[in-house]
Amino acid sequence: MRGELLTIGAFARASRLSPKALRLYDELELLRPARVDPYSGYRYYAVEQLRQARLVAWLRRLGMPLAEIRAVCALGRAERDGGTPGRRLGEDAAREIRAYWARVEAETAVRRDLAAFLVDQLTGESRRDSTTMLELRYSARSDRGQVRPANQDAVYAGRRLLAVADGFGPAGAPVSSAAVEALRFLDEEEVGAGGLLNVLEDAVRGAGEAVRDLAADGGKENGTTLTALLWTGSKLALVHIGDSRAYLLRDGELFRITHDHSVVQSLIDEGRLTPEEAESHPQRTLLLKALTGDAAPVPDLRLHEARAGDRYLLCSDGLTRVVADERIGELLAAAPDPEGGVRSLVDEANAAGGPDNVSCVVADVVLPAPEAAVG
The missing domain is CATH 1.10.1660.10 (Multidrug-efflux Transporter Regulator; Chain: A; Domain 2)
Structure with a gap:
């Protein structure tokens, strides 16, 4: 009653x-x-x-x-x-x-990936001898774009390391370069699956320290995104902070394998904003995670089983803000090789107005060339 x-x-x-x-x-x-x-x-x-x-x-x-x-x-x-x-x-x-609940699922996904990463570390080393070793063929290009007075992006492509960083603030260019430079040692060292997680953590920590040394007054005025792939011969380990992106083209289908650490992406995840509304949102440039003068944030970590025929793309948001994912997939699939891929993607962004710096790294996973016969 x-x-x-x-x-x-x-x-x-x-x-x-x-x-x-x-x-x-x-x-x-x-x-x-x-x-x-x-x-x-x-x-x-x-x-x-x-x-x-x-x-x-x-x-x-x-x-x-x-x-x-x-x-x-x-x-x-x-x-x-x-x-x-x-x-x-x-x-x-x-x-x-x-x-x-959208936030819970996003956080759970990150922990799930980390758990899978750890399980693979603990069990993958014993399977390594029976795994087919593959190779990377790669190309990188960074362009100022049609509007910005300077290029604040940094890229790197080597036989083991692929990286893109998008700097911001007055010292954005040296900050992004310092972040990528802090990872370059990974391209020179053989890294087994057993030590991969620790190596990536140390590398990102070193990148954060390099950024802090350059960031003005230890604050957030200057900073950079950082998205990198580390190659082990059969797997690609991904480390990601910010809103630069990594994609995988497999069997003709494009998959985005990073999640933007941005305000608008969090609003989309929570159902407060549609992807179409996000394109013109006034806060679309604001990041929830980046390497700044503050303590380095916890990066996303993922481990990908590579297949011969896979094509990977790392890019700054100067590409993704003006070129739709569908078009990115078409250009990647049509490119005869990584060099043609980066050229067509950068040209497409500039043809769309080039409002920002645009940087791309494209890498193909291939079988190693057969050794020459000894007569």
């Missing part, structure tokens, strides 16, 4: 929240009792509060932090106070829950 009050014990059983949790939520002003006895301090709850209490219980089972639960519950309080109609508030609450 509406208006009926329940004791804290009865309310706990009905809502599936413990009395201890109810007392905590009262202290946090998340779920206040309808009445508190002034003499005994005993709490009483209204039947109408069961809906909110059950919502809190389910959100806690999802693992949602209390601060975010408070925001969702505030929508319900607005409805009771005569605000927006219930359907609209229900949609708003549902949007908040979708946004939270």
Whole structure:
């Protein structure tokens, strides 16, 4: 019956929240009792509060932090106070829950990739002798574009290391160059699967230190993205920070294998923005992760099994902001070799106005050439 009050014990059983949790939520002003006895301090709850209490219980089972639960519950309080109609508030609450779960899934994906990376480290070394060793054929190109007065991108392509960095700020050019330079030693050293993770972590840490030495006043005014692939002969290990990208063209189909660390990408993930809206969003250049004067962020790490015939692309956002993924796939598939691939991609970006520096590295995975017969 509406208006009926329940004791804290009865309310706990009905809502599936413990009395201890109810007392905590009262202290946090998340779920206040309808009445508190002034003499005994005993709490009483209204039947109408069961809906909110059950919502809190389910959100806690999802693992949602209390601060975010408070925001969702505030929508319900607005409805009771005569605000927006219930359907609209229900949609708003549902949007908040979708946004939270999208963040959980993104974080879980990163941890899943890291777990797979570690499992491969622990088990892959014993299989290495029976693995077909492959080689890379590669090409790189960086262009100032049609608008920018200087090129702040840096690229590198070698027999083991491929890298792209997109600098920003007054010292963007030396910062991006320093980040790539800090990884170049990887191209000279044979790295087995067993030590790959530690080597990449150390390399990114070194890149972060190099950037901090150049960044103005140790702040975020200057910084750079960093996306690199390290070749082991049968696998490619990916390290990624920022919104430069890596793609894989396999069997004629293009796959993006990095996730942008940007404000607009987080809004897309949370369902607050469509990809079409993101193209003109005023915050489309803002990054959530980059190498700056602050402590180096945790990079994304992935390990890819390479196949003969694969074609990889690393590029700065000077390409992806003006050339659609579908067109990138067409140009990559049509290019006869990596050199032709980087040339056609850079030319396409410049033909589209070239509003930013554009840099590309294209690498083909191939079988090694047979050794010459000894007569």
